[in-house]
Amino acid sequence: MxxxxxxxxxxxxxxxxxxxxxxxxxxxxxxxxxxxxxxxxxxxxxxxxxxxxxxxxxxxxxxxxxxxxxxxxxxxxxxxxxxxxxxxxxxxxxxxxxxxxxxxxxxxxxxxxxxxxxxxxxxxxxxxxxxxxxxxxxxxxxxxxxxxxxxxxxxGGNLQRALPTVQEAARRLRTGVYGKLAGAAVHGFGGEISGGGCQHISVLRLLTRAEVAEVVAWGSPPEALAKDTDEGLIINGRFRMTSGLECQVFGTPTPARGVDVWTERALVRWDWGAPTIFEGTDAKGARKQIDAKYPPFAWSHIIEKAGLRPEDIYLVASIRSFIEAVRTGSELWISGADLRQALEVAIACRLSAQLGNLPVRLPLKDRSLVLFPRPYRWVGGDVTGRVQSAEEAAGRKKE
Ligand SMILES: NC(=O)c1ccc[n+]([C@@H]2O[C@H](COP(=O)([O-])OP(=O)(O)OC[C@H]3O[C@@H](n4cnc5c(N)ncnc54)[C@H](O)[C@@H]3O)[C@@H](O)[C@H]2O)c1
Missing domain, CATH: 3.40.50.720 (NAD(P)-binding Rossmann-like Domain)
Known part of the structure; x- marks a missing residue:
């Protein structure tokens, strides 16, 4: 063929x-x-x-x-x-x-x-x-x-890894549609490397079908690196995956803000939302974006029925994958174990940066290590002064 x-x-x-x-x-x-x-x-x-x-x-x-x-x-x-x-x-x-x-x-x-x-x-x-x-x-x-x-x-929960288009791009990479994997990069891994960065790590692991095996990281600013929360910490560094693939980590947008995985001849770019696919080059020799032709998602209509925004489709997909896993034992599109891996990578990054960019191997031996998210995520809006009004909770007013 x-x-x-x-x-x-x-x-x-x-x-x-x-x-x-x-x-x-x-x-x-x-x-x-x-x-x-x-x-x-x-x-x-x-x-x-x-x-x-x-x-x-x-x-x-x-x-x-x-x-x-x-x-x-x-x-x-x-x-x-x-x-x-x-x-x-x-x-x-x-x-x-x-x-x-x-x-x-x-x-x-x-x-x-x-x-x-x-x-x-x-x-x-x-x-x-x-x-x-x-x-x-x-x-x-x-x-x-x-x-x-x-x-x-x-x-797991409302994570972009559960986007049907991200799952489809991963399936194509896995089945070799774009050729052999050649490299990866994470962009904008900063601000909250656990609370938000788990989006990046979950997609990276899916698209590369590998675990992060080793982390070398640089962290800034120094006052954020000294804290036990992920608030404001910017991580630059490098991951080595279990497959041997190298992944560059950029702490700030490049301007991309997601995950790139490239093969011999294509680039899959998840930059929040449906991944864009580049294949071949244009007249100037630059990467050329192609039409990804993602198949329709059978549950798209639920977005309107639930009164959500079109971009919230990954919550619907995450929940459907959960129900399907309960019904048939199928693989989850985002699992609790995925969230655990993301937390572990974030902790390893901070540790490597704190230890003077020492290469840190995963799985981490010390399971007592901790990285807190920002207070709103940890204890909620009522405790941190962002109280949701009864009117909004009743669905009558959107904040
Ligand atoms: N995946 C995403 O995109 C995303 C987005 C926003 C928030 N989150 C996460 O969702 C979680 C909740 O965030 P939120 O925005 O809904 O916060 P929130 O403060 O609006 O809601 C939390 C609710 O939990 C209730 N609660 C607190 N302790 C409880 C307990 N022990 N038993 C029962 N109810 C309890 C509170 O009364 C409150 O109504 C956080 O972990 C946050 O990080 C994820």
């Missing part, structure tokens, strides 16, 4: 698989036929939790059966907004009364570990969380381990 034919064959096979209800459609064919809906609990129903609730409410095969929300006034309004009567202050009170099929833990990060573990131990089929999942590596380990031991699907 010629190269061009091989390429169009693979692209055609992928869209045919999506149309026929293959991996790409994430259960679209079976959802309408399903009689029993997945019973979902939302744990932590602030700004982000409400996005999840909007999606779960709009899906045909899920039903929100319970909410745990710490803030009394918000609990009441979100209950009314989503038509949920089983309302609880925290996860333990909820699990005493209801064991859902799926639990979405979207509390501030500080409370995620206890909630994920409580859900897994109570016997849910799947639990999801969001970013960052923890500050301490051993906490992230415990979350992953309990879910593995209890055979509970442990999903």
């Amino acid at each position: 010629s190269l061009m034919n091989r390429r169009s064959f693979i692209a055609g096979t992928l869209s045919a698989a999506a149309a026929a209800g293959g991996a790409g459609d994430l259960g679209a064919q079976s959802a309408s036929a399903q009689k029993d809906k997945y019973r979902v609990a939302i744990i932590g129903c602030g700004r982000m939790g409400q996005y999840y609730a909007d999606v779960y409410k709009a899906l045909p095969d899920t039903e929100i059966v319970a909410i745990a929300e710490w803030n009394d006034e918000r609990r009441k309004v979100v209950g009314e907004r989503y038509g949920v009567k089983a309302l609880f202050k925290d996860v333990n009170a909820l699990l005493k009364e209801v064991v859902p099929d799926l639990a979405a833990v979207i509390t501030p990060s500080k409370f995620m570990k206890d909630a994920v573990i409580a859900c897994a131990q109570a016997g849910v089929k799947g639990v999801s969380t969001d970013k960052p999942m923890a500050a301490k590596l051993s906490d992230a380990d415990e979350m992953v381990d309990v879910c593995v031991k209890r055979k509970v699907v442990f999903a």
